[in-house]
Amino acid sequence: MARRETSVAGPGSRALIVDVIRSTISISRVELAERTGLTQPSISNIVRDLIADRVIYETGSADSARGKPRKLLAITPANRFGIGFHLGPDTLNCVAIDLTGGVVGREVVPFDGVDLAARLAERFGDFVDDLDLPRDRIEGLAIVAATARPGAEADAPHWAAVRAALADRLRIPVIVENDAAAAGLGEFWSRRVPREQAFGSVYLSTGIGAGLVFGGALFRGASFDAGELGHLSIAYDGRPCPCGNKGCVERYASMEATVDAAREAGLTVDQKTISSAYDAVAHAAVGGDPRAYAVVDQAAGYLSLAVTSMVNLLDLGRVVLTGPGVAVAGSIYARRLRAHLARTAHARHRHEISVELSAQPRDAAGIGAAALVVQASIAPGHTVPAT
Ligand SMILES: [Zn+2]
Numbered sequence: 001m002a003r004r005e006t007s008v009a010g011p012g013s014r015a016l017i018v019d020v021i022r023s024t025i026s027i028s029r030v031e032l033a034e035r036t037g038l039t040q041p042s043i044s045n046i047v048r049d050l051i052a053d054r055v056i057y058e059t060g061s062a063d064s065a066r067g068k069p070r071k072l073l074a075i076t077p078a079n080r081f082g083i084g085f086h087l088g089p090d091t092l093n094c095v096a097i098d099l100t101g102g103v104v105g106r107e108v109v110p111f112d113g114v115d116l117a118a119r120l121a122e123r124f125g126d127f128v129d130d131l132d133l134p135r136d137r138i139e140g141l142a143i144v145a146a147t148a149r150p151g152a153e154a155d156a157p158h159w160a161a162v163r164a165a166l167a168d169r170l171r172i173p174v175i176v177e178n179d180a181a182a183a184g185l186g187e188f189w190s191r192r193v194p195r196e197q198a199f200g201s202v203y204l205s206t207g208i209g210a211g212l213v214f215g216g217a218l219f220r221g222a223s224f225d226a227g228e229l230g231h232l233s234i235a236y237d238g239r240p241c242p243c244g245n246k247g248c249v250e251r252y253a254s255m256e257a258t259v260d261a262a263r264e265a266g267l268t269v270d271q272k273t274i275s276s277a278y279d280a281v282a283h284a285a286v287g288g289d290p291r292a293y294a295v296v297d298q299a300a301g302y303l304s305l306a307v308t309s310m311v312n313l314l315d316l317g318r319v320v321l322t323g324p325g326v327a328v329a330g331s332i333y334a335r336r337l338r339a340h341l342a343r344t345a346h347a348r349h350r351h352e353i354s355v356e357l358s359a360q361p362r363d364a365a366g367i368g369a370a371a372l373v374v375q376a377s378i379a380p381g382h383t384v385p386a387t
Contacts, residue, residue, distance in 0.1 A: 013038055015379035016195075017046050018055065019216045021073055022100070022379075023194040026059055028070035047073060054079050055099065055378045075099050080137045080377065083128065084186075084369025085120060086179055087111065087145040089206075092120075094127045095366035099374055101190035105131040106363060117165035124170060139377035140173035141166065142369035144182040146207055175372050179203065179365035180323070181227055184211010185218050186368025187320045187358060189375065200316045202229060202307055203364070204325025204333070206274055208250050210310060211368070216379070218372075230254065232306045249306035253299040255325050262295045275324060282328035296329050300336035307337055311353055312346045322358035323365070330357040 013036075020035050021027055027035070033043050050056045057076045061069035077098045086093040092111035096104045107127060111119070124141055143162070159176045167174040180203035187193075187201050188211075195216035203209045208230035212219040220226050230250030231243050238247025251257055255278040262269050262281040267289075271277040284292035311319065321333050338355045345353050358364050 014046050018379040019195045022075055023192045026072040026074040028072055080139050081133055082139050082370040082373030083141045084366045085143045086366035093366040095370050097370040117162045121169045140373040142175040142372045144177045144179040144365050144369040146179050180209025181211045181218055182368030183322050183364040186364055186371040188213040189371040197318055198316045199318050201320040201322050203323040205323045206255055208254055234305045252302040258299045265291050265295050285329050296332050300333040304337045304340035308340055308344055315347055318354045320356045322361045324362050327361045
């Protein structure tokens with residue numbers, strides 16, 4: 001699929017070339033010119049700079065029809081690193097990835113959010129020291145967390161101040177982003193999704209969010225609030241939501257809603273936290289308990305309605321289900337969504353809409369955070385820090 005946006009190198013050309021090399025694993029300069037529409041001299045100049053910066057390297061050769069072997073280019077894996085921290089209600093999930101999106105370190109620690117910037121800075125130091133990562137090869141830190149729910153903004157940390165304090169202490173770029181959006185970018189990066197593919201991810205957790213990646217860039221909307229899939233209504237006069245709307249899918253298919261539905265169905269769910277209670281229901285569902293299966297399958301049906309609307313609105317070609325809500329019973333959600341899209345997706349006769357499950361759903365937001373750092377570093381122009 002050639003993407004002929006321009007034949008003249010511009011500010012986005014470096015990001016374009018990095019994106020194409022990333023998504024193809026390895027590619028020759030000639031194929032790069034064909035895929036990007038850039039001229040051979042432009043390709044040569046940018047590739048030379050990228051090799052000098054050690055973002056890419058020459059890896060072997062491919063046979064050419066005209067005899068002379070073509071050198072192949074690939075992203076340099078273990079050269080630089082992005083660090084992502086996913087702040088949950090009482091834990092911090094710390095992830096380090098290399099430039100290809102490969103996870104080189106991961107740790108989950110209890111975390112209460114008191115004195116946030118100082119604690120995060122301390123944790124950053126411990127995490128990179130434990131992994132023995134050279135500081136000069138760390139491209140930055142991204143902190144991701146659920147956006148404050150409507151009506152609950154006062155509970156949210158003052159992110160602009162946290163970001164400024166961290167950047168000042170650590171002397172590296174610091175990005176702050178919504179967890180669902182970050183997870184989408186992480187899946188995009190580690191799955192090597194080509195930038196011409198309209199890509200979306202669904203992050204199922206205590207809330208429901210989406211990550212949307214168009215042209216290689218995370219779509220953020222007017223105020224970094226794009227992807228509030230949980231507040232897409234699936235019922236005109238449905239359950240009231242704190243956001244002010246009625247019938248929001250989050251009231252029917254979030255982890256909490258599913259736990260409530262399980263209790264209403266007569267299942268004994270006595271775990272203290274939403275996460276552990278939800279996991280118990282999900283384990284029962286995949287373990288053959290018919291009532292638990294019916295509860296999760298119904299939640300998956302509700303979610304499929306909302307995701308299909310999102311797919312139709314944006315004409316997505318590929319959707320990944322991710323987040324802690326699909327860690328145990330993801331196959332039930334994927335099966336429901338595939339069946340619903342096959343019957344009702346508007347573009348189903350024009351192109352395939354693939355539904356995939358995340359390989360690391362519980363770590364997806366942390367991996368995505370680290371991917372934001374890597375993208376901002378080697379394919380700049382896509383990432384605008386949310387402050
Ligand atoms: Zn709502």
